[in-house]
Amino acid sequence: MLRIFEKILIQQIKKGDEQAFAQFYNTYKVKIYSFIYFKVSSKEKADDLVNDTFLKVYRYLQNDDKEVENFQALLYKTARNLVIDFYRTRKQNVSLDAISEIASKEDINQKIDDKLDVEKVAKAIQQLSDDYKEIVILRFIDGLSFGEISHSTGKSLGSCRMLAHRGIKKIKEIIDKQE
Numbered sequence: 001m002l003r004i005f006e007k008i009l010i011q012q013i014k015k016g017d018e019q020a021f022a023q024f025y026n027t028y029k030v031k032i033y034s035f036i037y038f039k040v041s042s043k044e045k046a047d048d049l050v051n052d053t054f055l056k057v058y059r060y061l062q063n064d065d066k067e068v069e070n071f072q073a074l075l076y077k078t079a080r081n082l083v084i085d086f087y088r089t090r091k092q093n094v095s096l097d098a099i100s101e102i103a104s105k106e107d108i109n110q111k112i113d114d115k116l117d118v119e120k121v122a123k124a125i126q127q128l129s130d131d132y133k134e135i136v137i138l139r140f141i142d143g144l145s146f147g148e149i150s151h152s153t154g155k156s157l158g159s160c161r162m163l164a165h166r167g168i169k170k171i172k173e174i175i176d177k178q179e
Helices: 004-014 018-040 043-063 071-089 096-106 108-112 118-127 130-141 146-153 157-178
Strands: none
Touching (some): 004 018, 004 043, 071 146, 130 157, 146 157
């Protein structure tokens, strides 16, 4: 559910007010950049995809009469689809350095378990299946609610919760095996 302030901004964007969109951009650019960078591990490509994400959402708001229920979820869904498109055209692995950089910025060790080492968590995340990895990143690094994750991934709310729970369990198992 959008707050009234966000609804007003969306209406202004639909009327062509670029300043209103700049407010959304400034609010969400760091989160979207982190989400994309974590997946593509290239600053230049992440910058390009962030710009593409916001441009695509801006055009969507300009050309579509549909109501936006959750602006943040719309951004993440768009970013996710652009990352998928990127990987369809080019196979690339996320580097451990990129994960460590983002993980340390987002203080993942407190969000998953205060005693876990960021590097161990980053290595463990790399070993997760894509479904687990995506949900864990969205929930524990980007801080999205399960409702927002469900909306942006197209998975059911229960499925998102289950994948997050199993993903964390899997991370702990991987770390325990390494120790």
